[in-house]
Amino acid sequence: MIILRVDLKSPAPVYRQIVDAVRILLVNGDLSPGDALPPVRRLALDLGVHFNTVAEAYRTLEEEGWLEIGRRSGARVVPRTAQNRCDPQTGEAFERRLREMVAEVQARGLPRDRIARELRLLAKTLERS
Amino acid sequence: MSTETMLFVPLLILIGGLFHIMPGLTRPDLFFAVTVAPEFRRSSAARRILGRYRAIVWIATLIASGMALAAGMAVAAVLLQAIGYLWGLVSANRAVRAYAAAPSAVLEVDLAAPRERLPGGLIVALLPVLSLAALGLWVGFHWDRLPRRLPVHWGIDGADRWLNTTPATVFGFLAVQAFVCLLLAGLAWGLLNWSRRISTAGEGAAAERHFRRRIVKLSIVCEYFLACPAWFALFQPAAAVMNVWGLALATAIIGFTVSLMRGGQGGSHATVAAGAAPVGDRTPDACWKWGLVYVNAADPSILVEKRFGIGYTLNFGNRWTWVVLALLLVAPAAGLILLR
Numbered sequence: 286m287i288i289l290r291v292d293l294k295s296p297a298p299v300y301r302q303i304v305d306a307v308r309i310l311l312v313n314g315d316l317s318p319g320d321a322l323p324p325v326r327r328l329a330l331d332l333g334v335h336f337n338t339v340a341e342a343y344r345t346l347e348e349e350g351w352l353e354i355g356r357r358s359g360a361r362v363v364p365r366t367a368q369n370r371c372d373p374q375t376g377e378a379f380e381r382r383l384r385e386m387v388a389e390v391q392a393r394g395l396p397r398d399r400i401a402r403e404l405r406l407l408a409k410t411l412e413r414s
Numbered sequence: 415m416s417t418e419t420m421l422f423v424p425l426l427i428l429i430g431g432l433f434h435i436m437p438g439l440t441r442p443d444l445f446f447a448v449t450v451a452p453e454f455r456r457s458s459a460a461r462r463i464l465g466r467y468r469a470i471v472w473i474a475t476l477i478a479s480g481m482a483l484a485a486g487m488a489v490a491a492v493l494l495q496a497i498g499y500l501w502g503l504v505s506a507n508r509a510v511r512a513y514a515a516a517p518s519a520v521l522e523v524d525l526a527a528p529r530e531r532l533p534g535g536l537i538v539a540l541l542p543v544l545s546l547a548a549l550g551l552w553v554g555f556h557w558d559r560l561p562r563r564l565p566v567h568w569g570i571d572g573a574d575r576w577l578n579t580t581p582a583t584v585f586g587f588l589a590v591q592a593f594v595c596l597l598l599a600g601l602a603w604g605l606l607n608w609s610r611r612i613s614t615a616g617e618g619a620a621a622e623r624h625f626r627r628r629i630v631k632l633s634i635v636c637e638y639f640l641a642c643p644a645w646f647a648l649f650q651p652a653a654a655v656m657n658v659w660g661l662a663l664a665t666a667i668i669g670f671t672v673s674l675m676r677g678g679q680g681g682s683h684a685t686v687a688a689g690a691a692p693v694g695d696r697t698p699d700a701c702w703k704w705g706l707v708y709v710n711a712a713d714p715s716i717l718v719e720k721r722f723g724i725g726y727t728l729n730f731g732n733r734w735t736w737v738v739l740a741l742l743l744v745a746p747a748a749g750l751i752l753l754r
Contacts, residue, residue: 294519
């Protein structure tokens with residue numbers, strides 16, 4: 286099972302949630318090169334969202350180099366060398382966003398040890414992949 | 415008492431029985447087409463609403479049976495029973511709205527869920543249509559071997575409606591039959607490709623997949639049965655063949671229906687998530703009119719699960735639904751014109 290979750294109450298648009306969720310699955314190795322994603326129509330029907338929402342999410346992932354979208358074959362995961370695409374600003378932006386996010390959830394009351402545990406888990410997953 | 419009345423009254427009572435059990439067939443978190451917490455069904459308020467609905471249904475059924483028995487008013491009896499059912503449903507739907515629960519806002523889709531395909535592939539679904547096309551070709555080459563009139567409708571005692579054999583009636587009859595078969599094949603295909611799966615992961619997903627597959631198989635089986643009358647009309651087999659055909663068709667429909675009812679809507683009787691936020695059927699309550707008609711322009715589905723009863727209904731907010739409806743009306747209209 287490869288579960289994609291979308292929260293309709295989240296302030297993030299559904300398109301963004303699909304992109305983020307699929308990207309996490311790709312980074313974690315739940316989706317590997319060669320794996321096929323459901324056709325746009327199928328995923329849109331199951332989520333109850335417009336076809337364009339899913340199509341736009343797939344296009345974004347294609348632009349990031351994760352997917353190849355064929356007219357007949359649908360969306361398929363392709364091998365990706367992320368290092369070749371990384372520009373100098375990406376690392377800085379990542380650090381900034383991570384610090385901002387940690388500060389935000391801390392401000393909302395999430396305990397420090399919980400944040401540290403999540404970051405350690407994430408680091409372990411990254412090392413394994 | 416006539417034979418028709420003797421058959422008609424038990425039929426009314428059977429339909430009343432179906433109306434009686436219908437509230438129990440829906441998904442556990444839908445009650446009279448309203449999203450509720452699964453445990454609401456066991457509450458005293460739910461039992462009271464259910465009791466009232468059933469009382470209305472049975473009173474209407476009994477009055478309808480009386481009308482059929484005493485005055486032979488068959489059409490009025492059917493109408494009265496239908497009105498009783500609708501009244502019971504709409505009033506129960508209104509009463510349950512006070513106990514509506516917010517459905518879960520989190521949607522989960524298994525990206526690795528198996529793709530649903532037509533059993534046996536497209537060729538199996540289209541074979542009855544192809545057989546009718548072949549029959550049309552045969553007719554074209556063997557016109558002189560056709561009888562002077564063709565039976566096109568059969569009752570208990572055999573053929574009861576006939577057509578004079580002319581190119582318009584024969585080819586028109588074959589075309590209507592082929593069209594009905596094509597619609598059933600389209601329904602099976604549309605169910606797999608234009609309807610939402612409520613659960614795609616876990617035990618519920620497997621049960622739902624089986625449920626959908628059974629409906630698709632029922633459509634295809636009906637298609638094969640409905641292709642037969644064209645062959646019967648042209649080759650006029652013994653009455654015993656017709657009786658076997660009728661019996662087999664009734665058995666198939668009853669068998670599939672009982673199997674669908676045992677599993678509940680969407681196969682939902684197999685799994686109930688106790689304590690979790692209700693999932694419902696992933697359609698908003700506000701888009702259901704009287705718990706029967708679904709109108710949601712923002713939903714890409716053409717077919718959605720019925721909220722009351724078993725099976726699927728159309729999303730009248732989708733413009734493609736109206737195209738499908740227009741096609742559905744063409745065949746009966748052509749049939750009526752032809753039979754006149």
